[in-house]
Each structure stands twice: as structure tokens, then as C-alpha cells.
Amino acid sequence: MRVATWNINSLKARLDRLLAWLESASPDVVCLQELKCATADVPVEAIADAGYETAAWGTGRWNGVAILSRVGISDVRTGLADQPDFADATEPRAITATCGPVRVQSLYLPNGRDVADPHFPYKLAFLKALAADAAADARGETPFAAVGDYNICPTDDDLWDAAAWTGTTHVTPQERAALDAVKAAGLADVFPRALKYEWPFTYWDYRNLDFPKNRGLRIDLALANPAFAAAVTDAYVDRNERKGKGASDHAPLVIDLDL
Numbered sequence: 001m002r003v004a005t006w007n008i009n010s011l012k013a014r015l016d017r018l019l020a021w022l023e024s025a026s027p028d029v030v031c032l033q034e035l036k037c038a039t040a041d042v043p044v045e046a047i048a049d050a051g052y053e054t055a056a057w058g059t060g061r062w063n064g065v066a067i068l069s070r071v072g073i074s075d076v077r078t079g080l081a082d083q084p085d086f087a088d089a090t091e092p093r094a095i096t097a098t099c100g101p102v103r104v105q106s107l108y109l110p111n112g113r114d115v116a117d118p119h120f121p122y123k124l125a126f127l128k129a130l131a132a133d134a135a136a137d138a139r140g141e142t143p144f145a146a147v148g149d150y151n152i153c154p155t156d157d158d159l160w161d162a163a164a165w166t167g168t169t170h171v172t173p174q175e176r177a178a179l180d181a182v183k184a185a186g187l188a189d190v191f192p193r194a195l196k197y198e199w200p201f202t203y204w205d206y207r208n209l210d211f212p213k214n215r216g217l218r219i220d221l222a223l224a225n226p227a228f229a230a231a232v233t234d235a236y237v238d239r240n241e242r243k244g245k246g247a248s249d250h251a252p253l254v255i256d257l258d259l
Contacts, residue, residue: 001257005031005147005220007250012037014248021241022050028071029099031106033149035064057092064092065108071100080133084125101259103137107148112169127178131185138186143228150221152179158218187223190255191235200237203250211242220253231257
């Protein structure tokens with residue numbers, strides 16, 4: 001079974017790329033983030049023609065999450081239990097569903113913006129809610145993974161230049177401690193199991209030729225419970241999908257499982 005996560009940075013703008021990638025990569029389940037379209041505007045017919053069912057939640061602004069599956073979708077849940085609001089609104093940043101033998105959660109965590117910005121404590125509050133929300137699924141026997149754009153580099157090895165990011169969001173001790181609390185709920189980072197690959201980046205800014213210079217960040221993560229992690233046979237970042245005109249600034253993270 002193949003499960004992937006991809007911050008697509010506008011579903012409408014990159015629909016053709018998505019459909020081509022579904023055909024070439026042949027994932028069974030895909031978790032998408034940053035849809036930038038409302039739920040009613042998600043192109044479910046085009047995705048269905050490619051062989052996938054869709055569960056999505058969006059408002060038409062810069063966030064939005066979805067799960068695509070060709071092995072069925074059931075028990076869909078939007079949001080987190082006790083998810084915090086921002087600016088008096090509940091943002092579409094989490095959707096969870098059972099797809100065949102696995103349960104997945106597609107996540108688009110708040111950016112945090114700046115440590116002095118109200119978005120930063122909102123990000124920490126979201127992570128606290130995520131840790132509590134994930135605990136039940138993490139302890140279950142069903143393979144479960146909370147995947148997506150966490151907007152956090154877990155360690156200094158996960159960014160191209162730690163010194164350049166000192167004091168900024170994505171690398172603060174507070175964010176990393178909050179991420180560790182999510183893991184403590186019973187989830188482990190999938191990627192260290194794929195030791196045959198170099199430590200991968202998943203995001204490269206559009207500016208300053210960051211992708212050609214490989215000045216990236218590893219912020220797209222897959223945190224899995226023991227049942228999911230034990231089934232992982234391979235994991236890789238599809239860098240080719242970051243190349244070319246009209247690419248997202250993120251590349252898909254792809255995970256293969258033996259179930």
C-alpha cells in the first residue's frame with residue numbers, strides 16, 4: 001500500500017499536475033494540504049475520473065485539507081477535538097478518515113509567522129490539541145498516521161542552515177517541544193526508517209533559487225503509531241514533483257507499507 005502527503009499550494013492551480021502525479025506515482029491514499037479552495041469547489045469529479053474518492057474541508061482561503069483514496073473512505077472527521085480558533089474562526093487544518101486498512105489524518109499546521117505574532121501561540125495551542133486528539137488513534141490497533149505540513153523542523157539537521165533561522169518560527173524550542181508532545185502520544189517519525197536515503201527536505205522557497213541550491217526544510221512529516229510504522233517498507237520525497245513550471249513549493253512525501 002502506498003500513502004502520500006503533499007502540500008499542493010492551491011488545488012485548482014495544480015490540478016493537472018496532481019492528476020498526472022496520481023497516474024505516475026500510483027498512491028492508494030493521498031493527504032493534501034493548502035487547498036486554497038472551498039469544500040464545494042474541490043474538483044471531485046476530475047479526481048473521481050482518476051479513480052479516487054475525496055473527503056475535503058476548505059473555506060476558499062489559504063488553508064484547507066483533503067484526503068484522496070482509491071481504497072475507500074469512511075468515518076471522516078473534520079477538525080480536532082478542542083481545536084483552537086484563530087480570529088474567532090475554526091480554520092480547516094485537519095481531516096481524518098479510514099481508508100482501507102489504515103486511518104490517516106491530513107494536517108496543515110499554522111505557520112506561526114513570528115514569535116511575537118498572535119499566530120505563534122495559536123500554533124502552540126493547535127499542537128497541544130493535536131497531541132490530545134491523536135492519542136486515541138495512536139493507541140489503537142489500526143495502522144494510523146498523522147501526516148502533512150507541520151511547519152516545524154524537528155531538528156537542526158532538517159534545514160539547510162540552522163544559523164540562518166535562529167530566533168524564527170519553525171525551529172524554536174517551544175515548537176519542537178510541542179511536536180515532541182505529539183510524538184509522546186504514541187507516534188513516531190516514519191522517515192528515519194528509510195535509511196538508504198539522505199535526510200530529505202520537503203519544502204524549498206520559490207525565492208532566491210532555493211530549490212536549485214537545495215536550501216530547503218523538512219517540515220512535511222508522517223508521524224505514525226506502532227502498527228503503521230512497523231509496516232513501512234520504504235519512504236521517499238518525490239523531488240521531481242518540485243521541478244518545472246507551476247510546481248508547488250513542497251514535494252510529496254511517499255510511504256510504502258506492507259499490510
